Amino acid sequence: MTTTPIELKPSSSPLSAAEREAILADPGFGRHFTDHMVTIKWTEGRGWHDAQLTPYAPLSIDPANMTLHYAQEIFEGLKAYRGPDGSVALFRPDANARRFQGSARRMAMPELPVETFIDACDALVQQDIDWVPAHGGESSLYLRPFMIATEVGLGVRPANEYLFIVIASPAGAYFPGGVKPVSIWVSEDRVRAVPGGIGDAKTGGNYAASLLAQAEAAEHGCEQVAYLDAVEHRWVEELGGMNLCFVYENKIVTPELTGSLLAGVTRDSLLKLARDLGYESEEGRISIDDWRRDTENGALREVFACGTAAVITPVGMVKTAGGEWTQGDGQPGAVTLELRKALLAIQTGAAEDRHGWVHTLD
Known part of the structure; x- marks a missing residue:
């Protein structure tokens, strides 16, 4: 299955290097987010379409969005690390992609192709690569791919529209003072x-x-x-x-x-x-x-x-x-x-x- 091309629409006003470095000095976990996100739509009869990398921004959701009422929602979590040579790598994104497909099947949602999942993660990390912490510790860039139903209406059934999104957040060492039980x-x-x-x-x-x-x-x-x-x-x-x-x-x-x-x-x-x-x-x-x-x-x-x-x-x-x-x-x-x-x-x-x-x- 061919992957969905991702249209790049980068931000014209990302955080400055100084602002980014201040965050990376003490990122915590899930508190700060990078400049961009990737979104891909799915519509019944059309499949996956409109894959875009855009500035990180709030979502506009109708009060009758079916996810808010019937909880059709799945997510994943994986990390990108910077290597000794400055290269950046994701850890086992294919495994996360396959599990994402399994979660989608169980929740009666469309299955995103493994290649598209990985391409979306790659595109976001590549665009926001300066957010990946330096090599030498346990800090990483945490990726949160997720999918929600976007159809508007009240009725207990699988939705016919969905939105897949990937966002990223720098993560510090889980045990900054040493591993503790x-x-x-x-x-x-x-x-x-x-x-x-x-x-x-x-x-x-x-x-x-x-x-x-x-x-x-x-x-x-x-x-x-x-x-x-x-x-x-x-x-x-x-x-x-x-x-x-x-x-x-x-x-x-x-x-x-x-x-x-x-x-x-x-x-x-x-x-x-x-x-x-x-x-x-x-x-x-x-x-x-x-x-x-x-x-x-x-x-x-x-x-x-x-x-x-x-x-x-x-x-x-x-x-x-x-x-x-x-x-x-x-x-x-x-x-x-x-x-x-x-x-x-x-x-x-x-x-x-x-x-x-x-x-x-x-």
């Missing part, structure tokens, strides 16, 4: 998703569903919430926005994809990278009782969460309604840090990419 509240009565539902789609509704449990985690002094399965309330699934991995003596286990978990790109990368480093890695089932028992008897050495934003986040404390326990010695584990370092080295171009994950801009 997070505390986890295990929600035993609320669930994130159910088998056959939309848990394996990256759609805003899943994140909205996690907010109450996240607030409850904060009430218990925890930074993140972990969910159990919706049927037995026994099997560990994932956090509100990250996958979980469990480190045994020489094996890394992550909860299997049952249809209610998101297939994380970072998760998949780490399973493969762990094998490169000599560890066994597999999908499996871990109950909350397994988690506590294996921690207490020493069989479970480390636990970490993983996702695009933080890459890898070690777990230090776990709390449930029936008690709490410390993971290992409460500090980041050696395997966790080894995997984090190895993955970041590939992403930033400091290590060889043996898997073809790095997509360098022409």
Whole structure:
């Protein structure tokens, strides 16, 4: 399938170099946005059309826009890094593009071709390339591709018009003061998703569903919430926005994809990278009782969460309604840090990419 040509209409008044550098000195996450965005329309009977790169600007949405009422919305998240030679590369955009297609299928939305997804990301990064932080740390340019329904009308059915957009935001190091473990509240009565539902789609509704449990985690002094399965309330699934991995003596286990978990790109990368480093890695089932028992008897050495934003986040404390326990010695584990370092080295171009994950801009 041929890709949709992107018409370039760059801004005549982008931020000055001084303003941009001031932002890049302390970008945070998701607080500042680059000068441009890419938009592509889809209309029933016509398909994808009117692909444009334009100045970053607000959207004009009718009050009866169908997304506002029926939540047909999906998104992705990926990063661009600057390499040692000054080149800029995206990490696994093809994997994000394929997952975006899967989310679209689940939400009854049109599937954007993989090539068009990547071209849109490339065009935005190329135009705003000065927003990509310098090589040498963990800072990156975070890309947020998303799609919404744009048809106007009230009626519970798939829309016949959609808008795909890519925006970008510079992101600083997730742990600027060094990697720190997070505390986890295990929600035993609320669930994130159910088998056959939309848990394996990256759609805003899943994140909205996690907010109450996240607030409850904060009430218990925890930074993140972990969910159990919706049927037995026994099997560990994932956090509100990250996958979980469990480190045994020489094996890394992550909860299997049952249809209610998101297939994380970072998760998949780490399973493969762990094998490169000599560890066994597999999908499996871990109950909350397994988690506590294996921690207490020493069989479970480390636990970490993983996702695009933080890459890898070690777990230090776990709390449930029936008690709490410390993971290992409460500090980041050696395997966790080894995997984090190895993955970041590939992403930033400091290590060889043996898997073809790095997509360098022409």
